[in-house]
Amino acid sequence: MDNILEVRGLHARITGGREVLKGIDLTVAPGEVHAIMGPNGAGKSTLSSVLAGKPGYEVTDGSVLYKGVDLLAMPPDERAREGVFLAFQYPVEIPGVNNMYFLRAALNAGRRQRGQPELDAQQFLKAVKEKLKLLDIGDDLLRRAVNVGFSGGEKKRNEIFQMAMLEPNLALLDETDSGLDIDALRTVSDGVNRLRDPGRAIVMVTHYQRLLDYVVPDHVHVLADGRIVASGDKHFAAELERTGYAHLCDAA
Amino acid sequence: MSDVTIAERFSPGPEDILDSIVQAEGYKYGFFTEIEAEEAPPGLNEDIVRFISAKKGEPAWLLDWRLRAFRRWQTMEPPDWAKLDIAPIDYQAASYYSAPKSLKDAPKSLDEVDPELLKTYEKLGIPLGERAALAGVAVDAVFDSVSVATTYKDKLGELGIIFCSFGEAVREHPELVRRYLGSVVPVADNFFAALNSAVFSDGSFVYVPPGVRCPMELSTYFRINAAKTGQFERTLLIADKGAYVSYLEGCTAPQRDENQLHAAVVELVAMEDAEIKYATVQNWYPGDADGKGGIYNFVTKRGACRGDRAKISWAQVETGSAITWKYPSCLLEGDHSVGAFYSVAITNNRQQADTGTKMIHIGRNTSSTVISKGISAGRGQNTYRGQVKVLSNADGARNYTQCDSLLIGKSCGAHTVPYIDVRHPGAKVEHEATTSKISDEQMFYCQQRGLTAEDALSLIVNGFCKEVLNELPMEFAVEAQKLLAVSLEGSVG
Numbered sequence: 247m248d249n250i251l252e253v254r255g256l257h258a259r260i261t262g263g264r265e266v267l268k269g270i271d272l273t274v275a276p277g278e279v280h281a282i283m284g285p286n287g288a289g290k291s292t293l294s295s296v297l298a299g300k301p302g303y304e305v306t307d308g309s310v311l312y313k314g315v316d317l318l319a320m321p322p323d324e325r326a327r328e329g330v331f332l333a334f335q336y337p338v339e340i341p342g343v344n345n346m347y348f349l350r351a352a353l354n355a356g357r358r359q360r361g362q363p364e365l366d367a368q369q370f371l372k373a374v375k376e377k378l379k380l381l382d383i384g385d386d387l388l389r390r391a392v393n394v395g396f397s398g399g400e401k402k403r404n405e406i407f408q409m410a411m412l413e414p415n416l417a418l419l420d421e422t423d424s425g426l427d428i429d430a431l432r433t434v435s436d437g438v439n440r441l442r443d444p445g446r447a448i449v450m451v452t453h454y455q456r457l458l459d460y461v462v463p464d465h466v467h468v469l470a471d472g473r474i475v476a477s478g479d480k481h482f483a484a485e486l487e488r489t490g491y492a493h494l495c496d497a498a
Numbered sequence: 499m500s501d502v503t504i505a506e507r508f509s510p511g512p513e514d515i516l517d518s519i520v521q522a523e524g525y526k527y528g529f530f531t532e533i534e535a536e537e538a539p540p541g542l543n544e545d546i547v548r549f550i551s552a553k554k555g556e557p558a559w560l561l562d563w564r565l566r567a568f569r570r571w572q573t574m575e576p577p578d579w580a581k582l583d584i585a586p587i588d589y590q591a592a593s594y595y596s597a598p599k600s601l602k603d604a605p606k607s608l609d610e611v612d613p614e615l616l617k618t619y620e621k622l623g624i625p626l627g628e629r630a631a632l633a634g635v636a637v638d639a640v641f642d643s644v645s646v647a648t649t650y651k652d653k654l655g656e657l658g659i660i661f662c663s664f665g666e667a668v669r670e671h672p673e674l675v676r677r678y679l680g681s682v683v684p685v686a687d688n689f690f691a692a693l694n695s696a697v698f699s700d701g702s703f704v705y706v707p708p709g710v711r712c713p714m715e716l717s718t719y720f721r722i723n724a725a726k727t728g729q730f731e732r733t734l735l736i737a738d739k740g741a742y743v744s745y746l747e748g749c750t751a752p753q754r755d756e757n758q759l760h761a762a763v764v765e766l767v768a769m770e771d772a773e774i775k776y777a778t779v780q781n782w783y784p785g786d787a788d789g790k791g792g793i794y795n796f797v798t799k800r801g802a803c804r805g806d807r808a809k810i811s812w813a814q815v816e817t818g819s820a821i822t823w824k825y826p827s828c829l830l831e832g833d834h835s836v837g838a839f840y841s842v843a844i845t846n847n848r849q850q851a852d853t854g855t856k857m858i859h860i861g862r863n864t865s866s867t868v869i870s871k872g873i874s875a876g877r878g879q880n881t882y883r884g885q886v887k888v889l890s891n892a893d894g895a896r897n898y899t900q901c902d903s904l905l906i907g908k909s910c911g912a913h914t915v916p917y918i919d920v921r922h923p924g925a926k927v928e929h930e931a932t933t934s935k936i937s938d939e940q941m942f943y944c945q946q947r948g949l950t951a952e953d954a955l956s957l958i959v960n961g962f963c964k965e966v967l968n969e970l971p972m973e974f975a976v977e978a979q980k981l982l983a984v985s986l987e988g989s990v991g
Contacts, residue, residue, distance in 0.1 A: 341961055342965070
């Protein structure tokens with residue numbers, strides 16, 4: 247099967263500002279979970295932002311193929327409808343917009359793109375119940391406005407729930423573990439594990455090892471100063487925990 | 499009395515997404531219907547007032563009333579206190595009466611209505627005839643100056659509810675019209691109300707008898723069709739003791755290069771224990787992206803809670819017009835009477851809106867609520883202007899006002915001008931105001947979930963307006979949501 251993601255020599259900068267990504271190479275196959283680790287300011291969040299098409303960044307060189315197609319040529323909403331999902335580090339509040347309404351609009355936008363019929367309210371509700379069961383989470387967030395007044399843990403849980411509903415081919419998790427207490431971390435990690443799927447690739451950006459204790463990756467990469475400076479298997483993360491990033495950063 | 503102005507402008511920033519959305523909007527209702535019309539010659543003088551009155555076969559008392567208004571109007575100046583930039587209006591250039599000719603003898607039923615007119619209403623999506631039955635809405639439609647069809651009249655008649663054109667009410671129920679006309683908005687209340695009183699052409703009349711709960715939404719659609727005519731409707735709605743009525747008006751006009759004048763007056767009277775809900779979806783032609791053409795909308799709307807425990811609630815969605823000058827108000831005369839004003843006003847391109855409300859607390863233990871949502875895009879200017887007045891005998895008066903402004907893009911403006919005049923030491927008056935801007939983060943978040951930029955904007959704006967949209971009758975809330983989207987997107991042709 248083709249790779250889901252092929253990043254080649256990717257250079258990007260903040261629009262009109264400094265270069266943050268300085269030649270990223272990354273290949274992700276279906277079913278794989280990749281963790282991208284590294285010190286603050288290395289470019290981890292920039293990588294997920296550029297892949298999702300967040301405004302404010304400029305790709306200056308390199309290419310990104312998503313399922314064999316030029317990802318960078320697509321506007322952000324089209325990337326999303328084609329199955330690229332970004333779990334935000336800081337999910338955004340949208341006052342007055344019901345969480346369920348929002349999710350149904352998003353889900354149906356993707357279905358339209360794929361030529362599938364839209365889900366009516368009942369079908370949607372059924373899908374919601376299935377996913378809640380799958381993730382073993384309550385329905386307490388559904389009636390509230392999108393992320394408004396949510397705790398940090400609730401916001402992250404909501405992101406994972408959205409991911410479950412939208413069933414992406416490529417899920418980018420940006421610092422999903424940040425700001426979570428141990429119980430919330432476990433809930434969210436369990437959710438991610440249940441969403442591992444042979445047809446889906448997951449790229450987790452994280453600062454800490456502890457997420458990787460719960461969601462065990464197939465590959466671990468260290469991003470430092472805009473480049474991937476080291477890669478390894480799941481044991482590599484534990485090694486990094488002992489040795490730190492410093493010696494790798496120097497090598498870069 | 500306080501006069502606070504909060505003005506917001508934004509310096510240029512990276513807002514390409516929003517800019518690309520907030521462009522010339524497609525006005526869906528800009529078609530024109532080919533109908534031979536009977537028009538008054540342009541200009542305004544006593545002869546025109548007499549002409550209008552004669553055309554409508556009015557009794558002498560009403561002609562006298564009109565002439566009294568006209569004479570007062572001649573001594574008045576247009577108000578200049580609103581934050582509106584309006585080119586001087588030549589009141590002698592417009593025609594003050596236009597009636598579709600084939601309706602000279604007024605249709606008795608839908609079958610007699612000119613098929614061209616029915617087609618027009620079909621294009622507007624107005625439920626007449628069969629469609630009215632399905633929608634469960636009773637409709638009165640005013641085309642230019644004449645009411646062309648009132649549906650459901652018989653059914654309402656069984657309950658003693660009168661719902662007809664204003665002209666018919668003058669003929670059939672002169673005692674009611676005479677008792678209430680001008681009792682809430684006096685002939686010389688303001689420049690535009692005086693003009694309307696002199697030349698008003700038609701409009702709707704509703705009377706709900708004591709103890710009757712009107713079983714369906716009553717609705718009037720207004721449309722300006724003829725060129726160079728003003729439209730001056732008069733609406734009078736009375737809910738007698740313990741009665742209830744919910745009423746909605748909608749407005750559209752064809753796309754024309756010149757500005758057209760619309761000066762309506764709406765009077766509501768709620769007696770003891772009565773409740774009136776009045777909703778407006780105003781979508782007059784707003785002019786093009788450069789500010790050419792569009793309706794000048796100068797409207798006086800006022801309701802009197804005349805009896806104890808009476809309730810009046812105004813809900814408005816104002817998306818159209820080049821100029822909107824409108825302050826639906828409540829006179830809280832009865833003890834324990836309740837007034838409410840819920841408003842969404844959008845200004846895009848070069849539109850200007852100066853709108854708000856007046857809540858006048860007169861009786862004891864009266865309360866009022868004001869929720870205003872202003873949305874400015876393009877070069878639109880949006881002003882909330884509201885007065886809360888508590889008279890010295892109004893024990894236990896309470897008001898809560900919330901004004902929220904949303905800015906889209908960098909060249910628009912939002913302004914909040916509350917006047918608070920409290921003459922009773924025990925009054926509780928609260929005013930909250932916020933100004934926010936749709937953030938790039940909100941837009942990206944929605945787009946990352948697969949929504950187009952247009953859908954994302956519409957979703958965020960609808961969320962912002964939710965408290966007001968919730969106050970509209972359900973079927974019209976859906977229509978209003980679509981209108982908000984159209985007003986901002988330019989994607990619906």
